[in-house]
Amino acid sequence: MLKMPDMLLLLCLFGATDALYKQWIPDTNYENSANWDTGFVPCAKNGVHFLAQTKVSIYVETIHSVLALRLPLDGEFILNSKAGFYMGGSQEEPGCGPAGLIKFNVSENVKWFNPTLWQVAASLDDLEKRRFLFAVHEETVPCQYDDVVFKAKSSFRVDTTSNYASIPVQTVSVLGKTFSSDDEFSRYLGSNSGRLQFQGSSVVSVGNLGCSDSSGCDCGNSAKHDMICSSVTSPTVTCKKPLQPAGHCHAVCGAIVTVYYADGFNLEAYRQRLQHLFLVKPSYKSIQLGMSKIFKSQRLMGIIPFGSSAEIQIVILDGETGQQAGSIAEALARDILKDVHSEGSHLGIAGAEFQASSGSSSDDRPGSSAGVAVGAVFGVLIVLTLIVVMVILVRKGVVHVPKVVMPSMPSLPSLSRFQNNSDVGDLGGPLDRGFENPMFDKPTLMPAESTLYTTEANHAISMTQSGVHFVNPVYDDNETDFNA
Incomplete structure (x- = not known):
């Protein structure tokens, strides 16, 4: 039943x-x-x-x-x-x-x-x-x-x-x-x-x-906001923290409930639900309640816009004045949030939060911290994508990176001058090389022997299992006896 x-x-x-x-x-x-x-x-x-x-x-x-x-x-x-x-x-x-x-x-x-x-x-x-x-x-x-x-x-x-x-x-x-x-x-x-x-x-x-x-549609009058508000006189508000509803011409004393909806939400059905559950109560007879679907722009790190999100805005006003202005509206906002907690899943509502002109507020949006993490990851991916695209465009020559000309610096003395100049000693004088040994001189300075630097010279080295042996050219292995 x-x-x-x-x-x-x-x-x-x-x-x-x-x-x-x-x-x-x-x-x-x-x-x-x-x-x-x-x-x-x-x-x-x-x-x-x-x-x-x-x-x-x-x-x-x-x-x-x-x-x-x-x-x-x-x-x-x-x-x-x-x-x-x-x-x-x-x-x-x-x-x-x-x-x-x-x-x-x-x-x-x-x-x-x-x-x-x-x-x-x-x-x-x-x-x-x-x-x-x-x-x-x-x-x-x-x-x-x-x-x-x-x-x-x-x-x-x-x-x-x-x-x-x-x-x-x-x-x-x-x-x-x-x-x-x-x-x-x-x-x-x-x-x-x-x-x-x-x-x-x-x-x-x-x-x-x-x-x-x-779930409702956009009214289409946001672009005409200034023209609409030119005929409206802003009243004097007495509450602690006046609220500015989206689409309204001036700040108000009361409460604003933001509803985050999901599949199955019906705006008109929910409007009538609030009417039958709350507005018929004698304690809320002075209440004015307005519901509308609005689109709020989303900004990465509060700066870079990357789209908009649809929300349901419920503006609640009461007939109270002075210090009591908005007190009844805040009470109704709290009752609405309690109803969302208990029946929201059956109404297609994922969560809700409210702000009151008294300074009170409540955040009931599930997964808000997860949403921040997802937004951060999404932002990092955007930055990486932009970097990759820029690198590709530069390599293809579509985008040219301007050359940066550095100011000329006075030339320093080259260290190679000291490293390559082997004729200079520690005290700045000529280096004493001693005497020249013809046996260790460069091959180009040796006498032109036909067999000394030919392929036959490779036979002077032999490799055996026991090691590497050098053949003495003075020793003749054909001689078994050596006579002085």
């Missing part, structure tokens, strides 16, 4: 999705009081004024009585069923504000890459029920695998200006219609509504394939 955590995990696996839903917050709805300069919706005793140069698409949900309408040169009303305007209504309408002219506000701060203008959810149902997720700033803005949602009964205006020709996403939903084909969505962008709603130099493109990796 399955235990409760296993049943929750099984349900999470069946409910896992490949992407998140990013919903645009601002709208240009007529009924939104924030869109009017007086802070309330016009009524029968108000004149409605749109600036002549305003380019806006306005959604009208119900019928309204107004005193007058001044329309822009380029704009539109999108009317819901039974919605419209009429003049001369009762100025005693309940809830009607002061009489006068009311101007419609068109905000210029509606940039696509402003993370404060997006909401993140795991499903459409979560969007409708306002169950939003926390995410780092780079991933709050729609990623290349995400589904972008503009509210069904709503119109909007978004500025897509950026340094990029296109903004790829998986799908876009506008007025309840979902576009998954780039051709179809391009036609909508060319319509009057699309032209007024999407304004800017970059074109939003749909049809991008979803993430097929169960």
Whole structure:
């Protein structure tokens, strides 16, 4: 029989999705009081004024009585069923504000890459029920695998200006219609509504394939980090050691858990596991938790880059302030590590570690020392390979080693002058050689005897078993008697 955590995990696996839903917050709805300069919706005793140069698409949900309408040169009303305007209504309408002219506000701060203008959810149902997720700033803005949602009964205006020709996403939903084909969505962008709603130099493109990796995919917004963070105001942090999450625009007080995953890990299933095991607890009701897959560059000896490694980053924030900021987040980080210790092998997790803004940390990555040794061996092999390649290139003449010219040194007196000059004595005078012995002189100075230095002379030496014998040339072995 399955235990409760296993049943929750099984349900999470069946409910896992490949992407998140990013919903645009601002709208240009007529009924939104924030869109009017007086802070309330016009009524029968108000004149409605749109600036002549305003380019806006306005959604009208119900019928309204107004005193007058001044329309822009380029704009539109999108009317819901039974919605419209009429003049001369009762100025005693309940809830009607002061009489006068009311101007419609068109905000210029509606940039696509402003993370404060997006909401993140795991499903459409979560969007409708306002169950939003926390995410780092780079991933709050729609990623290349995400589904972008503009509210069904709503119109909007978004500025897509950026340094990029296109903004790829998986799908876009506008007025309840979902576009998954780039051709179809391009036609909508060319319509009057699309032209007024999407304004800017970059074109939003749909049809991008979803993430097929169960461990998660790279968002693709890291290159746009500066542009995303230009719209974010950094708050004042009060914790002892603020943390800087990857993909976030400023330091935070809380905790960061790094998960090292293996085969079988499912990012969305693990997200839901943490939701069901921990975030439902009353003690963690103030927690904001964001999960994402990040790539950290690896450097040999901290200097030479040789690749990157994929990790799961869990950013945990709490609502505490002052000296208590991040304390609840640290408690949750410790609970997550305990769960990794007990159930990590079943979840495809090889290990985890955390850092807290209090200064506490924990390293639970197995084989870390072995990893350092492997990295050192790998570095030595790289150096040896480079040396071998350089030697081969030099020998083949591909690479030429510059000659080093040494500065000239004053010549020293040659010792051979003293060694070869045998005519110099110890006191510097001529060496006394004594007398010459013709018997030990050089052969070239001896009289030219025909048999003395010929092959016949070899017979003067004979070898026997008893040794080597020299023949005396004065002795004649043919003579048996010697007479004086």
